Amino acid sequence: MNPILEAFTMVATTEVAIAVLASAVYGMVIGALPGLTATMATALLVPITFYLSPIAAVATIITSSAMAIFSGDIPGCLMRIPGTPASAAYTDEAYAMTRKGEAELALGTSLWFSAVGGIVGTVALMIMAPALAEMALSFSTFEYFWLSLLGLMCATLVARSSPIKAIAAALLGLLVACVGIENPGGVPRFTFGSTDLLGGIEALPALVGVFAVSEIMRALVSPLPPRIPDRKLGSILRGQWGLTRRFQKQMWRGNVIGVLIGALPGAGADIAAWVAYATSKRFSKEPEKFGTGHPEGLVESGAANNSALAGGWVPALLFGIPGDTITAIAIGVLYMKGLNPGPTLFTEKASSMYALYIIFILANVLMIPLGIIMIRLSRHVLKAPRAVAMPLILLLCAVGAFAIGNNPFAIVLVAVFGVIGYMMERNGYPVAALVLGIVMGTMVEQNLVSSLIKSDGEILPFFERPISSGLAALTISALMWPVAVWVIRRLRHAEPAR
Amino acid sequence: MHLSDRVTGLFLALLGSLAFWGGSRLPAVPGQDVGPAAFPMAIGGGLVICGVLIAAGIGHSFEAKDTAEDDQAPGLARWLGRLGWLAAFLPPVLLIGYVLVVDTLGFLLTAAIMLLVSARALGASWAMTIGVMLIAPPVVHLAFGKLLRVPLPDGLLAAPW
Amino acid sequence: MNTFTRRGALGVAAVVGLARPALAQPRYPARPVQVIVPWGAGGGTDATARIVATLLEREMGQPFNVVNRTGGSGVVGHSAIAQAAPDGYTIGMITVEICMMHWQGLTELKRTSYTPLALMNEDPPGVQVNASSPYRDIKALADAIKASRPGQFKASGTGQGGIWHLALAGWLVAMGLRADHVRWVPSNGAAPAMQDLAAGGVDLVTCSVPEARAIIDAGRARSLAIMAPQRNPQFASVPTLNETLGINYSVGAWRGMAAPLNLPAPIAQQLTAAMQKVWNSQEFKDFMNARGFGMVWGDAEGLAKHMEQTDTTLGTAMRDAGLVRG
Structure with a gap:
């Protein structure tokens, strides 16, 4: 029988249908709760997959993680509590739209372009998995070093403030990433004898602190905002169709960035979303609107985020290298069900592979109606008066931070980062740059030190390999960009005085 | 709380020099030319440079104008009068308080107290405050503690489920 | 959401269990x-x-x-x-x-x-090399390491001082070499190390065989030996250090x-x-x-x-x- 037909018969069973539907609802709900991530949602599913057929088991993982990643954007957009470091790239943009009364449009954009990104990513996975996998395997620590540095440089492009303050905020984030024993030397750094600091400062509590808690802090000293007019936006989807036509180029660029960066294990969705947002702003015709509730960046980084997720399955399926924690869990389930990752999966078990592709597409299509229901439900959150909503968000910050690792220290971190985020914002330092520094810090240092050990301290190998030299050129130009802008402005300002 | 660029810049420079100094005292690791000290020292150096530039006011022209804030906020800020800016620091204080007492008092009581204080501080009416206090903690406990098995402490008042 | 109902049912069972008179010594677990x-x-x-x-x-x-x-x-x-x-x-x-x-x-x-x-x-550690590595068996690799200058060979698998780093150090000492004769390249776990091995970044990786398995199956790496008393029935073709080099060193x-x-x-x-x-x-x-x-x-x-x-x-x-x- 034709493997594609066979794949359809494998998917078209009651068991798979129930598994997909149940795990879709489950992922949607878990992801929308602050602090509970897509990783958590998938890990909780593993014991259930023991009792399912192979295709149904993998289907639950694929479906629930896709849904949870989308619905993780909901608290980010409505309450400024981002669910993942990847969504932190556009949290402020989405929240600014919410404050303009366009919450449904923001969430709809996130939903629609997530689904499109997921489908494009899947198609890329289907037609060029081997080529992408070859690319991923040619990335050694030298290339990763430049890539992570490039991701870090996005801080200066994304920020709506002085580039020097953006760099300072990113450096502060890197300093935070230094804390702990998870450094190449395995030496406790800046732990001050604390056991809790030994493992370093996780990105998620820091995110919740600098975004959500600082927002509550600001609410305590600012007057009540004017009531958001209860606008009827009509069909969520119709608005998206308009955006798709208007920002078609951005969407495709985001998808390509997502697929390419997502296929690199370990870099994944985080860098992809940031790079896409920065690219979008850099090449936009109206960059001054970014950060004020403008959907353009949301389109590009939302698409990149989800196509990166599909891209992350490439190294997982071909080499068993997890791109992130979710694919790590998925690899475990694949092994348990006899679908061992490797090139043979694509040849000997071709029908199972096609079945997985079908489920990817199915999950991304199903995401749209379920997501619309979720958006319609969750927008009622905005109707709550501020004096009630903010205390509830504070409570959710505490519980959500605790739920990450069941460690009360995470709540302390949330409080500390709340203060840091508040002070930074009031004084014109972009918190997004700080977050980027925390996320990228370990990666930059790890790859720098590993590369230097491998090259016996030589700098030249950083520029010798072909991909490495290309990335180096990109990074250095991104680094010089703010300086160049500054010099040009200075010259222009100086001219009339002459 | 708005501080001048001079203050924040010099603070960053100080932090950078502390990081540089702290980094320089880290032990070398056998077999690594670039040890754990290099990265903190580089960051510290960078922070010192940025701090000094910020204090000198370079790059200020790129910033968006600061929107006027700190005027009439309801609740705690109004009550504190001229010290109203202190109200902003209530949420982190409440979070730390939560960590300190939650094991003794239990989740339900601690959450209720946290909601009471923060809702009143934001200017909620008593009726609204009491409503939130009574409804929200059990609902959150049901969702996180019961369904998702997050081990929220029982303390003095255990949830009936 | 059948998980929740299952858990819910168990929860009810637990409450019923608690409600039983506590006079008798309660049976563990109650x-x-x-x-x-x-x-x-x-x-x-x-x-x-x-x-x-x-x-x-x-x-x-x-x-x-x-x-x-x-x-x-x-x-x-x-x-x-x-x-x-x-x-x-x-x-x-x-x-x-x-x-x-x-x-x-x-x-x-x-x-x-x-x-x-x-x-x-x-899980015992194994010794993995790139598929195109000139060392066909553990003996050839061990001889090459012995003949190399200190720091010439690079190995990876975990962070500095992690379990697979210690596995390498112990193995080198058991061969009569210094523990740092092979340079350790710290990595953020076994998967990135195996990827770097496939990309040609390091010479050997001493992580466990199950962690290396997918890359080995993909034909990008080979496992030369495991540091355990017996072979692993799942990977029966990989010999132990003892049978090849006569080194009775095992840690896992x-x-x-x-x-x-x-x-x-x-x-x-x-x-x-x-x-x-x-x-x-x-x-x-x-x-x-x-x-x-x-x-x-x-x-x-x-x-x-x-x-x-x-x-x-x-x-x-x-x-x-x-x-x-x-």
């Missing part, structure tokens, strides 16, 4: 048991703990809830297990790191801080179940017996074989002995590698 995992959701330890918990739940008729207590590179979770009340309602999965961290001066906790219950698994990453110190003996015996049933069950075997995890069993005494042995081996390796502090 309420849900917490299983603390010191590592994050999604890892191998988490997966193993979850299958053990699922099967224990069936064995003992009460929910066994897996709780990931992360932080402090495993220290936080390990101390949460040690500091819990010794009533049998908090147990945990402890890992090889408990025999390493105290040597580095990271914590006071050591193997004697627990009531050992059972050893569930151990193990996972065991433990409870706080002073757990009452009847409860401990009951738990160990249930874990033995779990270990012998077909589901557990299927799971471990599918993942390629090594099946090693030890009862309470077996785990205690095993911990003592690893503690000495790793202590020596860490001292040789210059990692012991304090």
Whole structure:
């Protein structure tokens, strides 16, 4: 029988249908709760997959993680509590739209372009998995070093403030990433004898602190905002169709960035979303609107985020290298069900592979109606008066931070980062740059030190390999960009005085 | 709380020099030319440079104008009068308080107290405050503690489920 | 959402169980048991703990809830297990790191801080090279390493001072070389190290064979030997160090179940017996074989002995590698 037909018969069973539907609802709900991530949602599913057929088991993982990643954007957009470091790239943009009364449009954009990104990513996975996998395997620590540095440089492009303050905020984030024993030397750094600091400062509590808690802090000293007019936006989807036509180029660029960066294990969705947002702003015709509730960046980084997720399955399926924690869990389930990752999966078990592709597409299509229901439900959150909503968000910050690792220290971190985020914002330092520094810090240092050990301290190998030299050129130009802008402005300002 | 660029810049420079100094005292690791000290020292150096530039006011022209804030906020800020800016620091204080007492008092009581204080501080009416206090903690406990098995402490008042 | 209804039903059962008159000595376990995992959701330890918990739940008729207590590179979770009340309602999965961290001066906790219950698994390290590497067998590689200048060969697999770094150091010392004769390139776990091996960045990777398996299956790397007393039936073609080089050196990453110190003996015996049933069950075997995890069993005494042995081996390796502090 034709493997594609066979794949359809494998998917078209009651068991798979129930598994997909149940795990879709489950992922949607878990992801929308602050602090509970897509990783958590998938890990909780593993014991259930023991009792399912192979295709149904993998289907639950694929479906629930896709849904949870989308619905993780909901608290980010409505309450400024981002669910993942990847969504932190556009949290402020989405929240600014919410404050303009366009919450449904923001969430709809996130939903629609997530689904499109997921489908494009899947198609890329289907037609060029081997080529992408070859690319991923040619990335050694030298290339990763430049890539992570490039991701870090996005801080200066994304920020709506002085580039020097953006760099300072990113450096502060890197300093935070230094804390702990998870450094190449395995030496406790800046732990001050604390056991809790030994493992370093996780990105998620820091995110919740600098975004959500600082927002509550600001609410305590600012007057009540004017009531958001209860606008009827009509069909969520119709608005998206308009955006798709208007920002078609951005969407495709985001998808390509997502697929390419997502296929690199370990870099994944985080860098992809940031790079896409920065690219979008850099090449936009109206960059001054970014950060004020403008959907353009949301389109590009939302698409990149989800196509990166599909891209992350490439190294997982071909080499068993997890791109992130979710694919790590998925690899475990694949092994348990006899679908061992490797090139043979694509040849000997071709029908199972096609079945997985079908489920990817199915999950991304199903995401749209379920997501619309979720958006319609969750927008009622905005109707709550501020004096009630903010205390509830504070409570959710505490519980959500605790739920990450069941460690009360995470709540302390949330409080500390709340203060840091508040002070930074009031004084014109972009918190997004700080977050980027925390996320990228370990990666930059790890790859720098590993590369230097491998090259016996030589700098030249950083520029010798072909991909490495290309990335180096990109990074250095991104680094010089703010300086160049500054010099040009200075010259222009100086001219009339002459 | 708005501080001048001079203050924040010099603070960053100080932090950078502390990081540089702290980094320089880290032990070398056998077999690594670039040890754990290099990265903190580089960051510290960078922070010192940025701090000094910020204090000198370079790059200020790129910033968006600061929107006027700190005027009439309801609740705690109004009550504190001229010290109203202190109200902003209530949420982190409440979070730390939560960590300190939650094991003794239990989740339900601690959450209720946290909601009471923060809702009143934001200017909620008593009726609204009491409503939130009574409804929200059990609902959150049901969702996180019961369904998702997050081990929220029982303390003095255990949830009936 | 059938999970929730299943859990809900169990929850109701638990409440009913509690409602029974407490006059008679209550049978253990009378309420849900917490299983603390010191590592994050999604890892191998988490997966193993979850299958053990699922099967224990069936064995003992009460929910066994897996709780990931992360932080402090495993220290936080390990101390949460040690500091819990010794009533049998908090147990945990402890890992090889408990025999390493105290040597580095990271914590006071050591193997004697627990009531050992059972050893569930151990994965020995292997020696992996790139598929196009000129060294066809472990003997050729060992000779080349001996002939190389110090630092010429680069190896990876974990962070600095991690279990696979110590495996390499111990192996080098057993060959009569210095522990740092091969340069260690720290990596963020075994998967990135294997990727770097495939990309040609390092010469060898000393992670466990199951961790290297997918890249080996993809024809990008080869496993030359494992550092264990016997071959792994899952990878029967990979010889041991002993049969090829005559070096009797073995160390592995193990996972065991433990409870706080002073757990009452009847409860401990009951738990160990249930874990033995779990270990012998077909589901557990299927799971471990599918993942390629090594099946090693030890009862309470077996785990205690095993911990003592690893503690000495790793202590020596860490001292040789210059990692012991304090």
